[in-house]
Amino acid sequence: MSEVVTYNREGSIGVITVNYPPVNALSHGVRSGLVAALEQGRKDADAKVLLLVCEGRTFIAGADIREFGKPMQEPGLPSVVGQYENSDKPIVAAIHGTALGGGLETALGCHYRVALSSAKVGLPEVKLGLLPGAGGTQRLPRLAGAQKALEMITSGEFVGAKDALELGIVDAVEDGSDIKAVGLAYARKIADEGKPTRRVRDLTDKIEADKGSDVFEQFRAGLQKKARGLFSPFKCVDAVEAAFNLPFEEGVKRERELFMECMESPQRAGLVHAFFAEREVSKVKGLPKDTPVRDIRKVGVIGAGTMGGGIAMNFANAGIPVTIAEVKQEALDKGLAVIRRNYENTAKKGRITQSQVEERMSLISGTLTYDDFSDVDLVIEAVFESMDLKKKIFGQLDEACKPGAILASNTSTLSIDDIAAATKRPQDVIGLHFFSPANVMKLLEIVRGEKTSDEVKATAMALAKQIRKVGVMVGNCYGFVGNRMLHKRGAEAMALVNEGASPQQVDKVLTDLGFPMGQFAMSDLAGIDIGYSIRQERRKAGEDVPASWMDKLAEQGRLGQKTQAGVYKYEEGNRKPIPDPEVDRVIAEFRKEQGITPRDITDQEILERCMYVMINEGAKILEEGIADRSLDIDITWIYGYGFPAYRGGPMFWADQIGLDIILGTVEQFYDDLGGEQWKPAGLLQELVSEGRKFGDL
């Protein structure tokens, strides 16, 4: 008898119970247990109707993703679902929490489905680079029709119980929280009414209604933009289309073929890696799981500019009161007005209601003095990148804030240790580096200082979850993890243009790789003056920062989108970057001044120089302990810079290419180009010599 799936009878109802924490995933043990429990129910003469229900917080949340890539062990899920569907006794699935993927497919193999009103259902396989592989693409359209099935399966989005009822995916929705009581009541009703088995596979009206429609072609056309570069969404459409062109059994076979194509694609490997990595990052190496966490009930933010305003919104969105401090009332009023406008725009798009706008605005207040910070639990400083100013502010906060209040800086490059030294509480100082726009980008780089306490680190990691960010713990160095690697890519991109490439050629190589924006379009978005002032600061500090054609653009006031001209030009109210001959002239003039004869540069060289310099830097970040694991770097780049999740992140992608190839190319560039950035990382050399990968660290 399986420990994870049990059978018992309650009156005339045979109850099959799955209990496999944390989410009742369909491991080999669960699949085998389901078959054994069904057999018991079949043999139990007193059981008139069977009930499938789960213990814990949710119904089955899908196949066990940890088994992917390993040899599949029988019984496979399609066969389990088929056995439930062909049961001679009616089976009721009782759904709570989230019935997802193979979980929903198992419920669709049952004859009736009842759900709690708080439950959700979905087929999110596409988010893992897959498609529903246990009949979901064939059964869902038989209940919900082609359009809705295509929407659910290609988006992977969940559907609430009430919508599922309207779509015919579930037969009844009940309030309450006791799923077993709800399930038993519904099963007894089926038994009392003598309801027969009812196989979804036998339903034909929705298939007949959509047969021959052009919905599939329309959907494929729509996916061209939405699913640019992705593999499995298009296979999802092919699988659903098979439900309308083939008899059920052949449709299931076609689905299985397409599923295996997706399972073998590198995109599935990348997306599954990203799925687990996003969860692993919150388990900080060396931080005991039971480290106490401080309550963050009230927050202060310093600076009502773009970053400060966006940061404050995260807390209001999570229901945490936040006070923004500025030096002038005018700046404060302007900042609060920008926040309100952001919320109003979101409400106009229907994503929040007007009352939520007011509720969130009521949680945001302003002040011109730090006296109002005497009872906050956390202050986040978000002023411009001047170490002197930050030190002055942290000294004042140290006086104004209560003992135990956490003092955080949103700095993107400056040393947390130097900032902490301006206080008498370095153990309470940490970096909370948000990414612009701070209320949108999911990444939060949590920068630990030498003296930051475990409790403050644990509190910061818990806070990230509370404000729906993906927190990554990183060490304290110039640029931490993300920007340190970005600066290397930026320097290579500029050098490539010096040598003969055009900005748009460099950008296209990066967008073809899957980035939402290229290097230069991103500079225009952030503002060319930011990079310019960082280069000037580093020159002032005596660093040898080469002259750049981008300096000339900044000095001409071409700062990017905000001046409608930067590396590209922009039409009024349009963010689309347009190549500008004036910039080509500036670049040509710069090359002449520098005595550079431009040469044709291949896309492959651009890809290798922009990306391998980042990977080499990532290896250095790992060997310095600035990042604990390569997955921390992967998640930083996926959630902070839009690195395509289907490639798993830069370090996972490097493993897929082969570190020997990466190292050979880095060594070649070191010979050809020189520069510290091309000095092969010791860790890279070590991994190659040992035949290991970043993922093995």
Ligand code: T1G
């Ligand atoms: N398999 C294995 N482990 C899983 C899992 C799964 N399907 N889902 C979650 N976990 C682990 C997760 O790694 C974490 O582990 C813990 O559960 C809590 O997860 C044939 C082939 C269900 C909405 O894609 O969307 O079915 O870190 O932190 O925020 O067609 O987990 O604690 O060690 O995310 O409350 C389809 C994926 C699979 C669902 C809960 N199903 N999971 O969210 O908790 S493919 C999915 C989720 C499939 C069939 C195909 C979420 C959740 P740890 P969590 P949560």
